[in-house]
Amino acid sequence: MDGTRRADIKPGIEVNIVLKQDQRSGRLTHGFVKDVLTNSPSHPHGIKVRLEDGQVGRVKEILS
Template identity: 70%
Template sequence: LKEDQSSGYITEGTVRDILTKSPKHPHGIKVRLVGGEVGRVKEIY
């Protein structure tokens, strides 16, 4: 999440929507999680 960028904290969740229109992005693909949080994907399990 945006507020966690400086701390490096990683939020886990289930992706509801992919918000980035391009298939690649240098900072990660932006997504909305099921809970409504918006952030960029770092890893997919």
């Protein structure tokens, strides 16, 4: 499942995100959602989240 709909993303779920500095390469970072930062119901590039380790990026894949 992709991460473009805010309703699909809740704190605690496992996701792959792309960090700002990795947008060109497309390198994904794995982690668990701590906070959902995007307020709109959807975003074409992925919902912005903060992972439990503090990294911030846009969700590309929802794993759980």
